[in-house]
Amino acid sequence: MKVLGIISSLTDPASRARVLQYIRPLSKEKIFIKPRFFIPDPYADPDPWAYKLKKFTGINEYRFLSAQRIIKRLPLFWEQLKYDLIWQNRLILFKSSFFEKKLQKTTAFDFDDALWVYDGEKQVSEAISASQIVFAGNEYLADFAKKSNNNVFIIPSTIDTDHLFPKKKDTNYFTIGWIGSSFNFQFLEMIRPAVEFLLSTNKDVRFMAVSSAPPPQFIFNNDRMIFKQWSAEEESNLINEFSVGLMPLAENDFTKGKCSYKMLQYMACGVPVIVSPVGMNVKILSQREVGLSAITNEDWIAALQKLKNDAGFYRACQINGPLLIEEDYSVKKYAPVIANLLRKTTK
Template identity: 25%
Template structure:
């Protein structure tokens, strides 16, 4: 079986890295020849980090134009493929002409979404058109599936997952035996710069806790946050170091505002924390409610007082941290690991090349898969 995957970016981009690049060995083992054709490379993220908006636009426009030409060439020389998977869209903000041409040429096309791109300006009409013309859709959670199901009769939920052979606990680290207010406490957050705004949700709790504990907020990102009154340990994200930057932290956090956009997120940072065996506190928004069983493998915090109380409890009780960390690791191993989902994604790709309704995907991929379909026939 042959698949071409048109990704948003090279392996440097977290979405593409977790939605396709980490799956390649599993696809190959299943006999699937999957070739990835990225749109943007590392330079794109460097351009986005430029502070001057005028300079950023000056650099971005010719770079994007060159990337579009490269993708157009990739389409022209692609040849026969059993399935084409498009992460989001072929040409951002452009009309879906290329996707229509692929369907006119009788290619089987699957649209993949791991965030609520349909909420962003310029995509309110484009995403319904893409989903309606595609053979099927692969989405990261039930919220996205509910949206895609309005336009596509073949929708499958494949959650974002982590490689538990790479993200694993540091077994040499001691969790401690008693609560010590003098103990150094590291609260960690990892993510992209445009999500730094969510840290404002827990900033009051961190400021309130600092007089009691030797507490530091570690931020693993491309730029530091602005949080007066909070001690920041800023670390530039690095692929080789990202696991270690999480392993020696005390607690992981995933604050979110309760918006439609946030409800479409796939909880990647939360899974990273749990995979390395540290407890997590998260806002009860979207998929976070599915991942965290409150009080068992982590805590959910809806208010400023919730954030203070949950973080205070974890700062004071190393035994609680150890118990929740172990439970969180089991959650990822059983439900959100690459080892579990690698073979399942291969099954999804294989099914999308068949003339069967998506309920076959649900049967073929044994385990906690969500299948969604309309009763309007097959595509």
Template identity: 30%
Template sequence: MKILFIIPYPPGESPSQRFRFEQYLDILKQRGHTLYLAPFLPPQRWRLFYQRGNTFARIGMIFRGFARRVGLLLSASQYDRVFIHREAAPVGPPIIEWFLAKALRKKIIYDYDDAIWMTDKINESTLERTLRWRSKVSSICRWSHKVSCGNEYLRQYALRFNANAILNPTTIDTEGLHNPSVQQPAAKDSHQIVIGWTGSHSTLKYLYLLKDVLLQVQEKFPEASLLVIADRPPEFQLPRLIFREWSPETEIADLMTADIGIMPLPDDEWSKGKCGFKALQYMALNMPAVASPVGVNTTIIQHMENGCLCRTDDEWLAALEMLIADAELRKRLGRAGRQTVIDRYSVSSNTSTFLSLFE
């Protein structure tokens, strides 16, 4: 089978892509499938596009991206399946998706891992809202052969438009990548207890929800520090804040220096679409995850069995203080968390579900 992957970002550049489908590509090839990955922009232009400023240059790159998509349609007839991650283009109506489904009669596997029919931006302009055209998600679901959904909340949305919506959780490679038995942590002070958070600039705002709690923790525990792994540093200060710029080459080693992983979220509709990826990363590395009880987090984590769920500041403070003070509890929750990921959220446990998308 020949499979066309229409993707927003160049391969290897986006965690969403890496953990939704890229880690399964070798398995597809081993099954005899031929794959072609088509990002909206090539790597060098993609990096320029996401730099601040250069508005006119970015507009030009969007037109180039659309030109690439039109060129792709000319060769799309040769493919047996078309896998679309999130959207074919970052702006405008779903013209590419419509042409593939209606004109070329292609069987589309549509994959998404966020509630991308809405936004979490509070002050989004009318222009941006119009350009993003988020209503296209329902149309693409309707036109697709199958819809691959990262959690049950996302699946319930897709079921409104397509009965063939499949729960395909975001998964972790617990053997070759998120495996503390084969990875070496970066250097750290052995006397420190490190609370870790990893993400991007777009999700740093969720970390800010815990600023006061983290300050109280550091005031009580001089050995406690906060590790932030992201593409830019947070916009707040703590007495002991460690920033590591995110890189696919160093993320695991940097994250393994943490003793506790945190995933705060607001309790809103957008957050219900999150797929628990941060918590899964921590758990896969034998690290106790402390998360907000929002969306899929309540499915992944059973409180005090394989992690902690905290809603209020008092609950967050109590959980972090307890874990800092009790090394054995950290180990017990960390081991249980890793086993949860291996059993239910690993590449090996989910391979059959992923392959079924192409049947």
């Protein structure tokens, strides 16, 4: 089976977690995925030429950007003919279901965020309705999808355990760690006071942030406040430097759809977690003893202190994390499930 995998980019977390990491295991099932992504991305600014054209035509530069996005996606109409199925992660065109309604091939719509909050409920519902099968990352997302499609399956975000796994830690520091995209910088203010308190009261504590750019909430000095550039190649080594992994989230309609990918990454590396009790985080915490939840600043401080000082609890979380990943959140478990569903959909 030949599958066209429509994704946001090769480095986008959702693209990697939902589609790209299945390329190798699904090839063993004789399902071959060709990734396809589009530039500019949904949040790009118009090109300089668009501003120049505006001076002569009076047409808003963002209209040129919209036209550019559509033109870049038009080849999909003949590219699709080479494939048996389209597996798309999110909408093909930002805030539009135009392409989903026009494509002729069997489509699997896959999503791990509450896309309708930013893309529009009507647009996302239309894309889901036009698909033959839907993969939703959790129950909250599945409930939304079932309003428009009867063929909905919960496929949680999973971990490639050949890529992320526990490694020996060579440091005397208790390293408070966070990994994430710049979109999630907004949540770091929730943990900043607790992190600063732990650093001020414990000389053996340090903080490490891993992202594409330094989070503005912190001042990094490469001593006990460390920033490291994310890369796919170094991701496993970087997470394994953490003693504890944090996942702060505000609670709103968008974050309720979060599929806990950051939390799962920590767990796969044997790193105990402290997370906001939002979205799928609550379910995962209830399955095994892998860490703690926190809401207030006092909660974050208490949770950090417990994991730092309670060796027995810490060790239990270290052991349970990778076990739960293997049991319920691994690529190895879900690759055969996805392969079976894709085959049934194309029959």
